[in-house]
Amino acid sequence: MRIRSVGIRLAVPITAIGLLLSGCSANSTEAGDVTITGTNQINPHDPSELRDGGNLRLTISALPQTFNPLHVDSDADASEVVSWTMPSPFTSNARGELSVDTNFFTSVEMTNTNPQVITYTINPEAVWSDGTPITWEDLASQAHAQSGKDPEYLVAATSGFDRVEKVERGADDRQAVVTFNKHYAEWQGLFGYLLPKAATASPQAFNDFYRNGMPLSAGPFTVTNIDRAQNRITLGRNPKWWGDTPKLDTVTYSVLDIPARIAAVQNNELDSTDISGIAEVTTARNTPGIQVLRTPLPRFSHFTFNGAPGSILEDPALRRAIAKGIDRQAIASATQLGVVSDPKPLNNHIYMQGQEGYQDNAGVVAYNPEQAAKELDDLGWKLNGTVREKDGRKLVIRDVMYQQDLWVQTAKIAQQNLAAIGVELKIETYPGQGLFTDIIDPGNFDIAQFTWIGSVLPLGALPQIYAYNPEVPLSNKGKIGSPELNALIEDTISELDPKKAIELANQADRMIFEEMHSLPITQSPGTVAQRNEVANWGAFGLASPDYTKVGFLK
DSSP: OOOOOOOEEESSOOSOOOSOBBOOOTTOOOOTTOBTTSBOBSOOOOGGGEESOOEEEEEESSOOSOSOTTBTTOOHHHHHHHTTTSOOSEEEOTTOOEEEOTTTEEEEEEEEETTEEEEEEEOTTOBOTTSOBOOHHHHHHHHHHTTSSSTTSOBSOOTTGGGEEEEEEOSSTTEEEEEESSOOTTGGGTTSSOOOGGGTSSHHHHHHTTSSOOSOOOSSEEEEEEETTTTEEEEEEOTTOOSSOOSOSEEEEEEOOHHHHHHHHHTTSOSEEEOOHHHHHHHHHTSTTEEEEEOOOSEEEEEEEOOSTTSTTOSHHHHHHHHHTOOHHHHHHHHHBTTBSSOOOOOOSSSOTTSTTOOOOOGGGOOOHHHHHHHHHHTTOEEETTEEEETTEEOEEEEEEESOHHHHHHHHHHHHHHHTTTOEEEEEEEOSTTIIIIIITTTOOSEEEEEEEOOSOGGGHIIIIISOOTTOOTTOTTOOOOHHHHHHHHHHHTOOSHHHHHHHHHHHHHHHHHHTOEEEEEEOOOEEEEETTEESOSBOTTOOOOTTSOEEEO
């Protein structure tokens, strides 16, 4: 996992999502003993037990629209591919504890608090794939690009860079000194993907340099081929890599629909894939040569509401009433029973169940169909036959999502719930390619179902997703927010005391529920079907992969 506080949209969901860790045995699929301080399941082996070489076959939902992971057009597929190839200051272990990635930086530390100053000392061996050194200028250029000062840079999030006053050369070209004009709580999340200055020097470079490929990178692997006819991306060893030699020769990502993935692992066409739901878990467990690994992940599924002016759900009181009519416990039970031992809905937008800071803030929208019906009546939405109407407009809501059985199952439960209170929910499914750019980003929905992926640093999602600036909406897909919430988010991400930051984050979360920006559904059980010979890969939970140690048993 990249150590970023940015939430990433995921068009091709796993059922559910979370910041938990598992201490279960490799073939366990239930979550009764999952804790935040547990271990993850990656079939760990010493590199000496692995053979040199081999091709790891993985899958994505669509070819990335850009390979710039900081661009607004990026998504989880792009991040998955790029993570093998780019520098990052920190890594995380299975408990979510951070340490400096010494492949790229010899030290990263806060060297002053007033003003806040972070000093990055770059590994003197670190170079881009064309042989040029990684220097402070790369950090300075990226900080400017992500600052939000120039709207021509189409960034997914400013992520603390909007608070950077300056980036200066330190002791030499291999040291960057970053000075803030406001405190930033999650400073470890900065430069979660460090890009070369060639990719950030201008808006055109930022938007286009990585649009169709990756001409520069600096990880143990590089993108060596993009076959758009076969929908396949190949990564190979980086000949300029200065760290431990990777065990794998290549990694291949193929575009594959979710329903076909479990069969591809069974048929030895894939080596590892995320799975969801008891049917897929059972199929994997009953297939010789395949193991089921599970460690809950920092991601969650949700209903995002469209509250933009003129939309049918513009009124927050109407959004709250509809939310009270959706039985999220029924959804959790239907989609996760048998995969986890005690399925529960997620009741927090910021923290996952079991994570420090998690508390139930969803009381304002707790399932209560009788109360929901009364509130709809009070708002003037009166029953006319089976569907409510107001001022001649029927209460018909379009729910859009990726075409996948578990998303549709979730929507059908909500559809039945809402029909009982006179709300018609129309289910619309779309392929992964274009779901965001063509449907969700333009606001062509009333409710959208998709997944947010987070990290061990969750607060950065607050300004990216839940703050709202009509001029720069970032990832606030429903265009819902308030000046009061914006101010509280500002206070939260400025708080350097972790305990106080948690208190403020939960205050913000309660306000997010009151506005009914979005309704969390479930957090991910993090189940993976993987061939037995694959080592040091699988269900990572909070941990960062070590890409040099992934491989196949001898």
